[in-house]
Amino acid sequence: MIDPKLLRQSPDAVAANLARRGFTFDAAAYDVLDERRKALQVETESLQAERNASAKKIGQAKAQGADIAPLLAAVQDLGERLSEAERALKSAQADLSAIELGLPNLLADDVPDGADETANVEVRRWGTPREFDFAARDHVAIGEGLGLLDFDTAAGISGSRFAVLKGGLARLQRALIQFMLDVHTSEHGYTETYVPYLVQAHALVGTGQLPKFEEDLFRTATETPFYLIPTAEVPLTNFARDRILSADELPLRLTAHTPCFRSEAGSYGQDTRGMIRQHQFEKVELVHLVAPSESDAALEALTGHAEQILQRLELPYRVVALCAGDIGFGARRTYDLEVWLPGQERYREISSCSNCGDFQARRMKARYRNPETGKPELLHTLNGSGVAAGRALIAVMENGQREDGSIEVPPVLRPYLGGAGEITPEG
């Protein structure tokens, strides 16, 4: 959520910033609503003050044994007027809040201009794509060739956009996950966590998926609905919900491996082949909760942590600064890591690292006590994939493929596979 004070004081600056995303903020309409809210609030509060004063007077009169009948008569219709004012105020506040919750985050000033991913700016590149002396296959051909990747069985169970992994491939994905968690916890200072995969709506409002993007989520049919997490960012960032952390708890670095569930509504026809875009995938997520002055540096650090994974897996990648039109709803700045996929002969997103500033913190009242002022202030939240395990599996398969159909395993993963250096049909 954007600071409502800023919406009132500098509506044009807000509108200009959001326009870079292609988002139209109707500052005039907001102002009309807010003026209405203000008037109703003043009215309501003055009626409340009147009620409080008269109640006090009646109490005193009663204590002294005086006749309170005239006092009661004087406030006869106060309750009715007050509850009417309160009702109107509540509805005005709900209208405003609906607008506020629907506004995307303000972009950092140096986010590149552009409407879509074609305007993203490459920041750096690591590694050199391998030259193949045979026709490189994609992960579908490799996996099915090994007999370890099975979309038909998955379709029979769950329909499209699901996969079944078997034997060595299933194990390879588990190795990737464990490797990532080990690096982040032992070398990058993260606390490993295990978190709920089903969350309630308020948690998703906190991180920004709700109320606007409900169609991207899976929801249970229980009386109070649960949502399946689309990313561990949701439970991890909500660790700070409604809390005032002390400064010495910061920075908080959290990591978790979780499955992620996305309905992929609106992506019909995109990436329909293979495991690139599934309803369910595994991911190791990184979340930072930091003091505001630290968040710019934290994004660089977090991105570096994700890069470490790709470097140690010897996977060529590039870092891309997302342009204004491609940055997600809650982020003020985002770097994507794109890994080289020989099967597609292009770089594909494998991690997205974002600084959300105080946008999510304001939604979930996540604060810390600033030691300089002694006052609670909003935290800054950051999140990034470190990295998406399903796509990392694809990258390892495609980059490590051999002409005979087997897969060479990156050396750092071998300890997790009982020392095995390759994936073969035997599994």
Added chain:
RNA sequence: GGAGAGAUGGCUGAGUGGUCGAAAGCGCUCCCCUGCUAAGGGAGUAUACGUUAAUAGCGUAUCGAGGGUUCGAAUCCCUCUCUCUCCGCCA
């Protein structure tokens, strides 16, 4: 799933209809005293919103959440959520 108990400020914990935003203790901050790895005295110490030049004043709201009764609710009633205890079930 059944029965019972509970939810108060950073923490512990009083408060069962009126001057309670809320006793007391702890913690924390500042000051004084002390001249010493300690103790003592004093003051202060929630958040949000509105008004405002103002983190000054003033007003309003908040005692798990939402409704209700009442001139007036932390206190009474209803619903819900969560926690704890016992029983049942279960990985």
